[in-house]
Amino acid sequence: xxxxxxxxxxxxxxxxxxxxxxxxxxxxxxxxxxxxxxxxxxxxxxxxxxxxxxxxxxxxxxxxxxxxxxxxxxxxxxxxxxxxxxxxxxxxxxxxxxxxxxxxxxxxxxxxxxxxxxxxxxxxxxxxxxxxxxxxxxxxxxxxxxxxxxxxxxxxxxxxxxxxxxxxxxxxxxxxxxxxxxxxxxxxxxxxxxxxxxxxxxxxxxxxxxxxxxxxxxxxxxxxxxxxxxxxxxxxxxxxxxxxxxxxxxxxxxxxxxxxxxxxxxxxxxxxxxxxxxxxxxxxxxxxxxxx
Amino acid sequence: xxxxxxxxxxxxxxxxxxxxxxxxxxxxxxxxxxxxxxxxxxxxxxxxxxxxxxxxxxxxxxxxxxxxxxxxxxxxxxxxxxxxxxxxxxxxxxxxxxxxxxxxxxxxxxxxxxxxxxxxxxxxxxxxxxxxxxxxxxxxxxxxxxxxxxxxxxxxxxxxxxxxxxxxxxxxxxxxxxxxxxxxxxxxxxxxxxxxxxxxxxxxxxxxxxxxxxxxxxxxxxxxxxxxxxxxxxxxx
Amino acid sequence: xxxxxxxxxxxxxxxxxxxxxxxxxxxxxxxxxxxxxxxxxxxxxxxxxxxxxxxxxxxxxxxxxxxxxxxxxxxxxxxxxxxxxxxxxxxxxxxxxxxxxxxxxxxxxxxxxxxxxxxxxxxxxxxxxxxxxxxxxxxxxxxxxxxxxxxxxxxxxxxxxxxxxxxxxxxxxxxxxxxxxxxxxxxxxxxxxxxxxxxxxxxxxxxxxxxxxxxxxxxxxxxxxxxxxxxxxxxxxxxxxxxxxxxxxxxxxxxxxxxxxxxxxxxxxxxxxxxxxxxxxxxxxxxxxxxxxxxxxxxxxxxxxxxxxxxxxxxxxxxxxxx
Numbered sequence: 001x002x003x004x005x006x007x008x009x010x011x012x013x014x015x016x017x018x019x020x021x022x023x024x025x026x027x028x029x030x031x032x033x034x035x036x037x038x039x040x041x042x043x044x045x046x047x048x049x050x051x052x053x054x055x056x057x058x059x060x061x062x063x064x065x066x067x068x069x070x071x072x073x074x075x076x077x078x079x080x081x082x083x084x085x086x087x088x089x090x091x092x093x094x095x096x097x098x099x100x101x102x103x104x105x106x107x108x109x110x111x112x113x114x115x116x117x118x119x120x121x122x123x124x125x126x127x128x129x130x131x132x133x134x135x136x137x138x139x140x141x142x143x144x145x146x147x148x149x150x151x152x153x154x155x156x157x158x159x160x161x162x163x164x165x166x167x168x169x170x171x172x173x174x175x176x177x178x179x180x181x182x183x184x185x186x187x188x189x190x191x192x193x194x195x196x197x198x199x200x201x202x203x204x205x206x207x208x209x210x211x212x213x214x215x216x217x218x219x220x221x222x223x224x225x226x227x228x229x230x231x232x233x234x235x236x237x238x239x240x241x242x243x244x245x246x247x248x249x250x251x252x253x254x255x256x257x258x259x260x261x262x263x264x265x266x267x268x269x270x271x272x273x274x275x276x277x278x279x280x281x282x283x284x285x286x287x288x289x290x291x292x
Numbered sequence: 293x294x295x296x297x298x299x300x301x302x303x304x305x306x307x308x309x310x311x312x313x314x315x316x317x318x319x320x321x322x323x324x325x326x327x328x329x330x331x332x333x334x335x336x337x338x339x340x341x342x343x344x345x346x347x348x349x350x351x352x353x354x355x356x357x358x359x360x361x362x363x364x365x366x367x368x369x370x371x372x373x374x375x376x377x378x379x380x381x382x383x384x385x386x387x388x389x390x391x392x393x394x395x396x397x398x399x400x401x402x403x404x405x406x407x408x409x410x411x412x413x414x415x416x417x418x419x420x421x422x423x424x425x426x427x428x429x430x431x432x433x434x435x436x437x438x439x440x441x442x443x444x445x446x447x448x449x450x451x452x453x454x455x456x457x458x459x460x461x462x463x464x465x466x467x468x469x470x471x472x473x474x475x476x477x478x479x480x481x482x483x484x485x486x487x488x489x490x491x492x493x494x495x496x497x498x499x500x501x502x503x504x505x506x507x508x509x510x511x512x513x514x515x516x517x518x519x520x521x522x523x524x525x526x527x528x529x
Numbered sequence: 530x531x532x533x534x535x536x537x538x539x540x541x542x543x544x545x546x547x548x549x550x551x552x553x554x555x556x557x558x559x560x561x562x563x564x565x566x567x568x569x570x571x572x573x574x575x576x577x578x579x580x581x582x583x584x585x586x587x588x589x590x591x592x593x594x595x596x597x598x599x600x601x602x603x604x605x606x607x608x609x610x611x612x613x614x615x616x617x618x619x620x621x622x623x624x625x626x627x628x629x630x631x632x633x634x635x636x637x638x639x640x641x642x643x644x645x646x647x648x649x650x651x652x653x654x655x656x657x658x659x660x661x662x663x664x665x666x667x668x669x670x671x672x673x674x675x676x677x678x679x680x681x682x683x684x685x686x687x688x689x690x691x692x693x694x695x696x697x698x699x700x701x702x703x704x705x706x707x708x709x710x711x712x713x714x715x716x717x718x719x720x721x722x723x724x725x726x727x728x729x730x731x732x733x734x735x736x737x738x739x740x741x742x743x744x745x746x747x748x749x750x751x752x753x754x755x756x757x758x759x760x761x762x763x764x765x766x767x768x769x770x771x772x773x774x775x776x777x778x779x780x781x782x783x784x785x786x787x788x789x790x791x792x793x794x795x796x797x798x799x800x801x802x803x804x805x806x807x808x809x810x811x812x813x814x815x816x817x818x819x820x821x822x823x824x825x826x827x828x829x830x831x832x833x834x835x836x837x838x839x840x841x842x843x844x845x846x847x848x849x850x851x852x
Contacts, residue, residue, distance in 0.1 A: 396731030
């Protein structure tokens, strides 16, 4: 019983790592541009499918496919940004509908090119299991990408806090007008946040492809999950997102272990509802975040 | 009718109101003065429910207001204007008043709306777009009108006279006096112009740095050295 | 004079819709089926636009209301023997009750609200799949009762279905218009710009938004219930399909979501294009075209096409008058 629980906690922790890489990208773009990119999950999915195409067609190791996927996802991300910045009126509503439309295009594009089948890596190393402390099992891919994801997020965290551009992103996030008055170039900073989000999305996409399975409607699920995590985190900071992501990962994994795999999604949603009822500004968001 | 006791407001460490205490009697008119940033608008925001105080008591006719949302306070009889006029968008002047009456007073009384339009000299503009087709005086009048249409017993007016030229100001003042007498209202008016205050209000409150530093008849209050200091910029620290 | 003409046009349109269309297409069930399906989308599009225009809320979760409405009505009529027309209204009521579960989301600002509804839609779909004893689970419900014959009129067929969905849309449009013209409508419109200014004059803004959400959910639920009895079959993946969100949004944006009739006209155009043009070309990814259309509309003409066309006609009319 204890072993089962420990295993569930461990798997949840690993899943939380990749959820966090998806969610941080969403939160970053929202912070810099006040836009929720509803196509963010589809960008992640695109990276996963590029890795799939590279592996299945040319036999390229998915990890080696990251640079190719990055180029594609970053280009797609740039297009999303370019289209978003053309919106003039009712930005809030119209940007949602626009990115929703882009998400539909991407999902159906993927469906048209790669069909509705479920895919995962054929490279056995990723799926081989790793035993930690004699009791905890994980796939190589899960552990590798968990560590890689943490490193990447630590890098982004450092960048936000220490580099000039990173501080500009944070300044835009906390007070848009003041940041612009102090000379932050919003366009440049917004593009930068989109590119960082693309990097995180690429990494997350390849992680999902190697450690889980991918299918066209997954993008939508990822966007919702990333959103739920950012609500839990209260749009506060990267570590808030990380904690929120791990909470979702752990709750899902406990649900799968003790209840049923089909209730996995429901568990996270219910947590989201409870938080919404109890503390609409999120668990770590303080006062300023979500609610009016 | 309205009692404040030890009302505090904090904005991220800044004390916008420090222990404000005073009472307004039925039908009383009070002028609220003080330098910019003294907390006058914050006080109105607290009474009308826009800002939640961090401490203190706030009663209206024997009932605590603290837990009530803005719209319930409006229905209890507290009407307010905004310093920067906030007409309802996509609506005519008359529609502004209709919304205020239907929701704030929960009645449908076209006659009273006409009456308000007449008193505030808005009759000609009744069918004009409230956001785009009004002059400053008319905007200010509409602010008062919206509050009046909710059938208030207490009217909080935030600088409705500021920015008007002397002639329109005098006319507006007379209208305010007429409104007050016609509907037997209690009024609290934020206003910088001392003669105006003295003419309209038998009692004046002076607010400085979030504190009430004087309370009394206008001629006494405006002779108070502390009040004069607060206006001339010297502070006693 | 002008009013009389308006009434005459309205009367002619009603006559054409209720008598003309069945006379013309009643003999070809395929065409009638297409029209009914398009009107089903139109009903949801109307409800979606109502929420957007009056409530100022973008919903990506109307599939939830559609699904809840269809299951409520189907289950009530199948398991409890509730008459189909009564079950239809109860389906709407069920969806409105489901919208109550979304009320905490009203505390969220715009973009968050939109996403919260998306998450809610997922919850309802999972619930429908998991509550097997009631909903039949993933296997679905078969032979849901069709519409009965009343007063000698047969509502069970394609033409009968057409008359019902047409009536649902007309009544919904009428209700929408009535709200829009009332003091409620004025307050709702004003709320988008200055919510606080409406609250201090006694407008309970959150209640009003909640009421619009419930009304929008009710209409969507009734339309969903109609669809369940019309096609006589339900399964969770179908009843909660994102199609019920995507097509209405595309239709409303295309036709103009700030008008009452734009979404309806948009739905007729979009649905027929989707079925007759896009689907044959791209059998699997045909929604991609809807995505492209949505993006193009938002970037080029966010107000929708119907208002633009009307304005053009009016200004041309003006020019002719001058000439």
